[in-house]
Amino acid sequence: MAITEAPKIITGRIGHADSHTLERYLATGGYDGLRKALAMTPEAVVHEVDTASLLGRGGAGFPAGRKWAMLRKSPVTYLVVNGDESEPATFKDHLLVERDPHQLIEGVVIAAYATQVSQVFIYLRGEFALGLERVQAALNDAYSLGAVGSDIFGSGFSVDVVVHPGAGAYICGEETALLESLEGKRGFPRIKPPFFPAAIGLYGEPTVVNNVETMSNLPWIVLNGGSAFAALGEGRSTGTRLFALAGHVNNPGVFEIEMVKTTFRDLIHAPVLGGGIPHGRELKAFVPGGVSAPWFGPDQIDLPLGQDEVAGAGSMLGSGSVVVMDDHTCAVRASWRITKFFARESCGQCTPCREGSGWLEKIMERIETGNGREEDLDLLLDACDNIAPGLTWPPQQTTICVLGPSIPSSIGSAIQMFRDEFLVHIKEGGCPYG
Amino acid sequence: MDDRATTTEPAHTVSPDVAEGQVTFTLDGRQVTARKGEMLIAAAERAGTFIPRFCYHPRMKSVGVCRMCLVEVSGPRGASLQPSCFVEVTEGSEVTTDSDKVKKAQDGVLEFLLINHPLDCPVCDKGGECPLQDQTMAHGPGETRFVEEKRHFEKPIPISELVLLDRERCIQCSRCTRFAAEVAGEAQIDFIGRADQLEINIFPDLPFASYFSGNTVQICPVGALTAVPYRFSARPWDLDQVESTCTTCSVGCRVAVQSSSNRVTRLLGIDADPVNHGWLCDKGRFAFESVNSEDRLTEPMVRKSGQLVTVSWHEALDVVADGLRAATKKSGAPGGVGVIGGARMTNEGAYTWAKLAKGILGTDSVDAQLGDGLPAEVVLGLPRATIDEAAGADTVIVLSGDIREELPVLFLRLRSGIVDGDLSLVELSPQATALTAHAAVSLRYLPGAATELAKAIADPGAPAPAGIDPTDLAEARRLAGADKVVIVAGRPSLAEDGALVAEAVQALARALPNATFLPALRRGNVMGALDMGLSPGLLPGRVGLEPGRQWFTQAWGKVPDERGLGTTEILKSAAGEGVNEGAGSTDGEGAKTDNPHRDGARVRALVILGADPLTDFPDAEMVRRGLTGADFVVSVASSPGPLSAHADVVLPAAEAHERPGTTTNIEGRISRLGQKLVQPGQSWPDWMIAAELAVHLGADLHLDSTTEVWDEIERLAPAYRGITRSVLETPGATDGVVAPLTVTPVAFSRRPGSAPLDPIAVPGVESVEQQGAPPRAGLAGARTAGIGAGGSKGATQMGGGTSGDAAVTTPPPQLAGPFEISVPRVVPTDSYSMRLVASRRLYDRGAAVDAVPVLAGLVPDSPLRVNPHDLDDLGIGTGGNVKVRTATTSLVLVAVPDPSLPRKVVATDFNVPLAEGTVADLIDATAPVTELRLETP
Amino acid sequence: MSSTAHPTPVARPRSKGGPTPTLTHLRGATATRARELIALYPEPRSALIPLCHLAQEQEGWLSPEIMVDIAALLDLTPAEVLGTASFYDMLHTEPVGSHLVSVCTNIACLLNGAMELLEHAESTLGVNAGGTTADGAVTLEEAECLAGCDGAPCVQVNHRYVGAQTAESFDQLIADLRSGARAAEIPTHGTLNRVARTTGLQADRNQVANERSAMAETQAQRAAAAKDTAANKAGA
Numbered sequence A: 001m002a003i004t005e006a007p008k009i010i011t012g013r014i015g016h017a018d019s020h021t022l023e024r025y026l027a028t029g030g031y032d033g034l035r036k037a038l039a040m041t042p043e044a045v046v047h048e049v050d051t052a053s054l055l056g057r058g059g060a061g062f063p064a065g066r067k068w069a070m071l072r073k074s075p076v077t078y079l080v081v082n083g084d085e086s087e088p089a090t091f092k093d094h095l096l097v098e099r100d101p102h103q104l105i106e107g108v109v110i111a112a113y114a115t116q117v118s119q120v121f122i123y124l125r126g127e128f129a130l131g132l133e134r135v136q137a138a139l140n141d142a143y144s145l146g147a148v149g150s151d152i153f154g155s156g157f158s159v160d161v162v163v164h165p166g167a168g169a170y171i172c173g174e175e176t177a178l179l180e181s182l183e184g185k186r187g188f189p190r191i192k193p194p195f196f197p198a199a200i201g202l203y204g205e206p207t208v209v210n211n212v213e214t215m216s217n218l219p220w221i222v223l224n225g226g227s228a229f230a231a232l233g234e235g236r237s238t239g240t241r242l243f244a245l246a247g248h249v250n251n252p253g254v255f256e257i258e259m260v261k262t263t264f265r266d267l268i269h270a271p272v273l274g275g276g277i278p279h280g281r282e283l284k285a286f287v288p289g290g291v292s293a294p295w296f297g298p299d300q301i302d303l304p305l306g307q308d309e310v311a312g313a314g315s316m317l318g319s320g321s322v323v324v325m326d327d328h329t330c331a332v333r334a335s336w337r338i339t340k341f342f343a344r345e346s347c348g349q350c351t352p353c354r355e356g357s358g359w360l361e362k363i364m365e366r367i368e369t370g371n372g373r374e375e376d377l378d379l380l381l382d383a384c385d386n387i388a389p390g391l392t393w394p395p396q397q398t399t400i401c402v403l404g405p406s407i408p409s410s411i412g413s414a415i416q417m418f419r420d421e422f423l424v425h426i427k428e429g430g431c432p433y434g
Numbered sequence B: 001m002d003d004r005a006t007t008t009e010p011a012h013t014v015s016p017d018v019a020e021g022q023v024t025f026t027l028d029g030r031q032v033t034a035r036k037g038e039m040l041i042a043a044a045e046r047a048g049t050f051i052p053r054f055c056y057h058p059r060m061k062s063v064g065v066c067r068m069c070l071v072e073v074s075g076p077r078g079a080s081l082q083p084s085c086f087v088e089v090t091e092g093s094e095v096t097t098d099s100d101k102v103k104k105a106q107d108g109v110l111e112f113l114l115i116n117h118p119l120d121c122p123v124c125d126k127g128g129e130c131p132l133q134d135q136t137m138a139h140g141p142g143e144t145r146f147v148e149e150k151r152h153f154e155k156p157i158p159i160s161e162l163v164l165l166d167r168e169r170c171i172q173c174s175r176c177t178r179f180a181a182e183v184a185g186e187a188q189i190d191f192i193g194r195a196d197q198l199e200i201n202i203f204p205d206l207p208f209a210s211y212f213s214g215n216t217v218q219i220c221p222v223g224a225l226t227a228v229p230y231r232f233s234a235r236p237w238d239l240d241q242v243e244s245t246c247t248t249c250s251v252g253c254r255v256a257v258q259s260s261s262n263r264v265t266r267l268l269g270i271d272a273d274p275v276n277h278g279w280l281c282d283k284g285r286f287a288f289e290s291v292n293s294e295d296r297l298t299e300p301m302v303r304k305s306g307q308l309v310t311v312s313w314h315e316a317l318d319v320v321a322d323g324l325r326a327a328t329k330k331s332g333a334p335g336g337v338g339v340i341g342g343a344r345m346t347n348e349g350a351y352t353w354a355k356l357a358k359g360i361l362g363t364d365s366v367d368a369q370l371g372d373g374l375p376a377e378v379v380l381g382l383p384r385a386t387i388d389e390a391a392g393a394d395t396v397i398v399l400s401g402d403i404r405e406e407l408p409v410l411f412l413r414l415r416s417g418i419v420d421g422d423l424s425l426v427e428l429s430p431q432a433t434a435l436t437a438h439a440a441v442s443l444r445y446l447p448g449a450a451t452e453l454a455k456a457i458a459d460p461g462a463p464a465p466a467g468i469d470p471t472d473l474a475e476a477r478r479l480a481g482a483d484k485v486v487i488v489a490g491r492p493s494l495a496e497d498g499a500l501v502a503e504a505v506q507a508l509a510r511a512l513p514n515a516t517f518l519p520a521l522r523r524g525n526v527m528g529a530l531d532m533g534l535s536p537g538l539l540p541g542r543v544g545l546e547p548g549r550q551w552f553t554q555a556w557g558k559v560p561d562e563r564g565l566g567t568t569e570i571l572k573s574a575a576g577e578g579v580n581e582g583a584g585s586t587d588g589e590g591a592k593t594d595n596p597h598r599d600g601a602r603v604r605a606l607v608i609l610g611a612d613p614l615t616d617f618p619d620a621e622m623v624r625r626g627l628t629g630a631d632f633v634v635s636v637a638s639s640p641g642p643l644s645a646h647a648d649v650v651l652p653a654a655e656a657h658e659r660p661g662t663t664t665n666i667e668g669r670i671s672r673l674g675q676k677l678v679q680p681g682q683s684w685p686d687w688m689i690a691a692e693l694a695v696h697l698g699a700d701l702h703l704d705s706t707t708e709v710w711d712e713i714e715r716l717a718p719a720y721r722g723i724t725r726s727v728l729e730t731p732g733a734t735d736g737v738v739a740p741l742t743v744t745p746v747a748f749s750r751r752p753g754s755a756p757l758d759p760i761a762v763p764g765v766e767s768v769e770q771q772g773a774p775p776r777a778g779l780a781g782a783r784t785a786g787i788g789a790g791g792s793k794g795a796t797q798m799g800g801g802t803s804g805d806a807a808v809t810t811p812p813p814q815l816a817g818p819f820e821i822s823v824p825r826v827v828p829t830d831s832y833s834m835r836l837v838a839s840r841r842l843y844d845r846g847a848a849v850d851a852v853p854v855l856a857g858l859v860p861d862s863p864l865r866v867n868p869h870d871l872d873d874l875g876i877g878t879g880g881n882v883k884v885r886t887a888t889t890s891l892v893l894v895a896v897p898d899p900s901l902p903r904k905v906v907a908t909d910f911n912v913p914l915a916e917g918t919v920a921d922l923i924d925a926t927a928p929v930t931e932l933r934l935e936t937p
Numbered sequence C: 001m002s003s004t005a006h007p008t009p010v011a012r013p014r015s016k017g018g019p020t021p022t023l024t025h026l027r028g029a030t031a032t033r034a035r036e037l038i039a040l041y042p043e044p045r046s047a048l049i050p051l052c053h054l055a056q057e058q059e060g061w062l063s064p065e066i067m068v069d070i071a072a073l074l075d076l077t078p079a080e081v082l083g084t085a086s087f088y089d090m091l092h093t094e095p096v097g098s099h100l101v102s103v104c105t106n107i108a109c110l111l112n113g114a115m116e117l118l119e120h121a122e123s124t125l126g127v128n129a130g131g132t133t134a135d136g137a138v139t140l141e142e143a144e145c146l147a148g149c150d151g152a153p154c155v156q157v158n159h160r161y162v163g164a165q166t167a168e169s170f171d172q173l174i175a176d177l178r179s180g181a182r183a184a185e186i187p188t189h190g191t192l193n194r195v196a197r198t199t200g201l202q203a204d205r206n207q208v209a210n211e212r213s214a215m216a217e218t219q220a221q222r223a224a225a226a227k228d229t230a231a232n233k234a235g236a
C-alpha cells in the first residue's frame, strides 16, 4: 500500500510560521466554513457532519454527527471541547492548539451552531501553557472579528466560548471526569449509566463533549461537504487523521494521514513519515493507539491505520499515538513504566483501580529490579483479572471507567508477547538489557 | 408507607399484574418485586439477599466506588458486572449475585482492600463488628499475596476533639465525607490527593468541628474513624445493648445504648424512619459520660447545722413532707409550695409528680419550663405537625432559636428537606442562624416585634415593618400561602418574653388555618412534662384546669382550686416580691390574662425537679433572690450541681439509661426508654420518689411501678388514650407512637424492611427493652412510716374515682388554640437603648455538657455581637471592649461586628462564659425585652 | 477557651446576595481578576482551578491562607479547596522553586533516555525528583507524558517546552535559568497564561438565551416552511 496524496485537511496551514495568527488564518480561507455554516440550517450542518462520518478523535471513535443528532432530541446546553490530551505519547492536539487555534475556534463555533449551544468550554491541558496563550489570544481576536460572541457575522447566532485550563491529571481526559473537573471538583469519573454527558452532563445538563481534533475537522467538512470527507479513507474510517509517532523512530512527529490507505509499516518506515528505526535496529513491538491499547508485534505491522482494522486485530487506534520499540527495548521496563503511569494517574475512587494499579506497579518493579518470584506472573495476571475480568478485548471491568482495565490491557499483552523475557528477569534476577 | 408494606411481601408471590410503580426482576433465579427506581442492593436486601457493600449507605447518595457490591446484571449486550448500589432495578432484568464471576470480583475487591490495610484488628475498636473483617472471614483468602511494603500514615491523628482518624485503616469509601458534605452541610473533611495516596483529612488547623461528627464514626465501615470516649473502652462482643430514646433534647432520636459492666460505653443512632434517620448529634451521642460520672448523687441528704449530711430515704422524705406541710400552712394556701422542673424526667416520673403536686399538695404553681419556653397552652393547643410533615412541607416558617444549636437532628431533617426535597424555609429571627444560609427568605425582627412581622406576613395589606425588604416580605407571603405549611415555634431569645413569641405564632395560626406546628422547645422531655400537666393551669393529657376539674377530681380526689404560677412568678413570689403589681409582667409560660394569685399566698417552699435554675433560668439575679427567699428548698437531682448549695434536702434520682419508661418528643411521639444500668447507690427513679413522698405525706398515689403509671396515664390523660402498653410494645411501634391517636388505631412504621437500615452502622440492633419497676433500693420501713404523719384531706378518697358524685365517664376535651394570652406591652426604645438577644448554644455550661468531659472543653467563649454601624457609632468599628449597662448592672464585654444583626440589636449566647459574668446577669425576666446601653469602657 | 472552633451561629456568607467575603491574601488586581473569572461560569465552583492558577501566579504555590481566600470566594470550605487542589499535579500545596523543571520519563521519553537524563538532573541539582534546590531556583519533577514526545526526552520549565535535552544542554538550561537569561521566555513559577481574556460575552447570559430561543423559533418556522415547500413539490 502506498502513502496517498490526501489533502491536508487540518494541517494545511501549519507549514507557516505564523499559522496561529488571525492574519494567516484569514489569508488561508479562515472562517469561510463558519460563514457558510451560518447560512445553512443547523440540521443541514449536522447532516454534513453525519455524511462525513467523522469519527471522534479522542479515543473512543464515536461518530460526531451521530452524537449530535442523538442530542438534538433534547436541547443541548453545553458544548465542551476535550483538549486534555494526556494519553502518553499523544501530542496531536498539542500541535493543533498551538499552531492552528483559529481552526479549532472556527470548528467549535460551527459545532455550537449545529447543536444550538450558547456556551462552550474549551478544556485545555494545563501543561499547554503556550497553547493556552495562543487559544486565548485567538479567541480575543475572533471576538473582535465577530466570529464568536453576540450575533456572529450578523447571523443572529450567539455563543460564548471560555478557555478553561486543566491542572495536571490524566483522568480529566475521560469525559465525565473532565466535566467534574470543569465543575471545580476532583476529576472523579462518573458512573455511566446514568451519567452519559449527552443526558446528564455539565451541571447536570445535556452536554456534547468532543475532542480538539474532531472540532478542527469541521471547517473543512462544511466548506467541502461531508461527502468529500467521506470519500477519503475507507469504510467507517473516513477522512484523514493525525497520528503521533514517537519512540524509536528517526522522524518522530505528527502526521496527517488518509485513514485505512496507510499501514503501520508506512507510518514507521516511510521516509516522509517515520523514517524508520534508528541505528538500523529491528522492530520489537509497537503500541498502536495510546498506552491503554494492547501492544502489537512486527507481524501486525502491515495492518492499515483504520478503526475497525485495528480493533479487529485485538487492539485500538485510540488516541492515534504510535510508540515504536526497537529490539533493544526491555519489555518489562516499558510495561512497568506504563503501569507506573496508571498507578500515578488513577483517580483513586474505585478499589480495584486504586489498590490494584499500585500493587501491579510494585510487582512489576520487583520483577524489573530482579526481585521477582516465579509465581509473580500468575499473580499479575490474576490481579489483572480482578480489574478486567476475563482479560478480554475490549475489556470488561470491575471499575467505573476504563482507566482501570487499561492496565491489564497493556500489561496483559506485554506478558503474553514477552513472557520469556519476564521469566528471564525473574530467573536471572535482573534485566538482560542492563 | 403503604407501598413499602406491599414491597415487603414475600418475594415469590408475584402476581402477573404488578402494581403501578413496581417492577419485577429475577434475582438468582427467583422473581422479585421492587419499587420502581429502587437500587438493586436495597431491593435484593428486602428480598432476603444481602449483597456485601462498604460505600453504600441508604441515607446518602450512592457513589458506587468501593465496588464490593458488584453483581451480574443482564443487559442488551449480555450480562455484565454492575454495582448493585448504583443500578436501579429494571423490569425483567436478570440479576445474579452468586455466580463464580461475582464471587471472584468481590473476593478481588476484598483482597485489594486488604493489601494496604494495617491488619491491626486486635487493637482496633471496630474489631469484632467490622464488615471488612467479617467478609474476609467469610470469603477472603487465607493468606496474603501482597509481599510489598504497605502504605504508611501517621496514626491516629485527631481531626477534632471528639474524633480520631487512622488513615491506614481507611478504605476510601467516602461515607464520612459524604455525610459531612451532604447531610451535615459542613464539608470540613475531604479526600486529599489522588490514586493510592488518596486519604481523608481536614484542612490544616481547621478541625472537623461539627455538631454531628460522631455520625462519621458510626458509619465508618472500618476502624478509621474512632470516637475519643469509646476508644479502647470495650470489645464489641462484650457489649450488651438496649434500644432507647435519646433525651438530651426533645427531638427524641432513637438510639442503641450499649454497655459493658454497668457502664454505658457507646450510643449508636438507630435509623428511625420518622425521626432521626440513623443520625445523632454529638451532644446526644456522648452525653452518656455524665451517667458514668463519679460525681453522682447516690444518697439522700438533709441539711443539718448548715451541712448536707447523708440520711436514709425514710428520714429525708420525712423532712421533705414536714417542710412542705409547713410551707403550705405558713402561706395559708397550697400555692405555698412551688414546683419547678420535671422536663428531664420520664413521662411516668412527670405524671407521678404532677399527681403529687396537684392532687395531693394541691398546688398549681408547677412549671416544667424555666422561663425559657413558651406558654404551655399555645404549645399544646395548636395543631401539631410531625418532623416528617415539616421536612416534607412546601414551606416551613421558623420562629425559634437556632435549630442547629437547640434541636440538632431536627436541623438535619429540615436541611435535608430543603437540599434534597422541595421545602422552602422562611426564617423569622433577630439574628442569623445555621438555617439562614438555607432559607428562601430570612427576615430580621427587633426583639419584641415578632408579632408585627408575623402579621405583615399573614396580611398582604399590612405595611412592611421597618428594615424589612419588601421583595423579601412578598416572597415570604407567597411561601406562606403554600398548601402544606408548618410553623416551627420556639424561643429566639431568652431576653424576650415567650408570650411575645407566642403572640406572633398565634397571629400566624389565625392567618394560616391549615398550618400545623412543631414546637421547638428543647429540654429532654419537656413535651412529656407539659403533657403530664407540669405547668400552671394544666392537667395531664393536654387538658385545662377547669375543663379537667371534674374528671381529675374524680380520679385523684382533688385538683388545685385555681391557676398557679409559672417559674418566673414562683421565684418572684419566693423572693417575697409581690406578684400582683406587675400585671404587665407576665410569666413566659402559662399565665393567662388575670392572675388570680392572692396576695400573701407567698411561695415558701421550692421543689426543684432535675433542673438547675441557677444555670438555666434567664435571670440569674431573680433565681438567687428566689432561692434565698424560700424557707425550704428540695432538690431532686442526679448530680449535685450548684443548686445543692441552696437545698435543704437533696434527693438522688436515676438518670437516663437507668430507668425504664417513656418519653414524648416535639411531635408528641411517645417512645420507650430502655434501662441499661442499675441506678447508682440509693438513687431512685423520679416517679418512685413522688410515690414515696406521697406516703410520707399520708397519702397514697396507688402507683407501684412504671407500668402502673403508664396504665393510669393511658386511662386518664385524654391525649394519650389508646396508647396502651401493648400498643407501645408492638414491634411496629419501636419508633414510637404519636399522640393523640387519630383515625386508625396506630400508625406503625415497619422498620425491618421498610425504613432502610444500615447493617454496617447498626450491627444487630434489635429491640430488647426492659419495662417494669427497678428494685426499690433502700426502702426499708418507708411504706408504713407515713401513716398518721398528718395528711392532706381527701387522701383516702383518692384513686379510681370513688367520690360519691355521679361518675364522669367522658374525658375532658383537649386544649385547642389559638388562645387569648396576656402579652406584655413593649415600650418603644429610646434612641440610646439597644435590645438584647440571648440565644442558646448546643454546648453551654448546663449540666448536660458540664458533666461530660469530652464536651465540656468545647464550650465557646461568647462575644457580644453588634451591628457594625452601631460599633462605628461607639468609635470601635472593628470591635473591642464595651461596657454594657442595664438598669441594675453593668459588665465589660468584648464586642465583635455582626452584619446579620439589625441596628440597635445586640446578641450573645446564653449560659456560656462572657468576658465578664454571663448574659443571665443582664436579663430582666420581668421585662418583656431586656434593654441595655453600650458605652466605651 | 476551647481549642476546637465549633460552629458559630453566623452563617457562612453565600455567594448569592451574601456579604462580600473579605480576602486576606488575594490582593488588588488579582482579586479583581478572580471575580472576573468566577463570572465566566454558570456555577462559581467551576472557577476553582483557574483561581488556583491565579493564586499560584501571585504566590508560586497554594498557601493555606490563599486556599482560605479561594474558599471564601467560591463559598466552599477550605477542606474542599485543598481536597480538590491536591488532586492535581500542577497545583502545589507546598512551596515550589521559581523554576519547576519537569522531566518526562513516560514511555516515549523513556525509550529516548529520559531516566538517564533525570538521574543526571538529580545529581547535578543535588536534589531528588520532587525536591527544591537550596537556592530556591529549581524544583525538579519527574513528570508523566507532557505531550512533547517528538522532542524526547521532553522537558518543560514552568510548563514552557524547552525541547529535547541532553545532559550538557540540561546543565546549560539550568545555568540560564539561574542567571535569568531565559526570563523573557519563561516566567517564574505559577504564571500559566499571560494572555488575558479581553473580550467576551460581557456577562449577559440572559440576552444570549433570549436570542437563542428567538432563533430556535425562526429555525422552526424555516423548517416548517421547507417542509411545506417539499410537500408542495411532492404534491405537484
Ligand SMILES: Cc1cc2nc3c(=O)[nH]c(=O)nc-3n(C[C@H](O)[C@H](O)[C@H](O)COP(=O)(O)O)c2cc1C
Binding pocket: A055, A056, A057, A058, A059, A060, A061, A062, A064, A082, A083, A084, A085, A086, A087, A170, A171, A172, A173, A174, A175, A176, A209, A210, A211, A212, A214, A215, A401, A402, A403
Ligand atoms: C482514561 C481516559 C482518558 C481519556 N483522555 C482523553 C484525552 O486526553 N483527550 C480526549 O479528547 N479524549 C480522551 N478520552 C476520551 C473521552 O472520554 C471522550 O471519549 C472524547 O473526549 C470524546 O470526544 P470525541 O468523540 O471527539 O472523540 C479519554 C478517555 C479515557 C477513558
Ligand code: SF4
Binding pocket: A171, A188, A189, A345, A346, A347, A348, A349, A350, A351, A353, A354, A399, A400, A401, A402, A403, A404, A405
Ligand atoms: S477506574 Fe480508576 S481512574 Fe477510573 S474511576 Fe475508577 S479509580 Fe478512577
Ligand code: FES
Binding pocket: B052, B053, B054, B055, B056, B063, B064, B065, B066, B067, B068, B069, B070, B083, B084, B085, B086
Ligand atoms: S460500590 Fe456499591 S456498595 Fe460500594
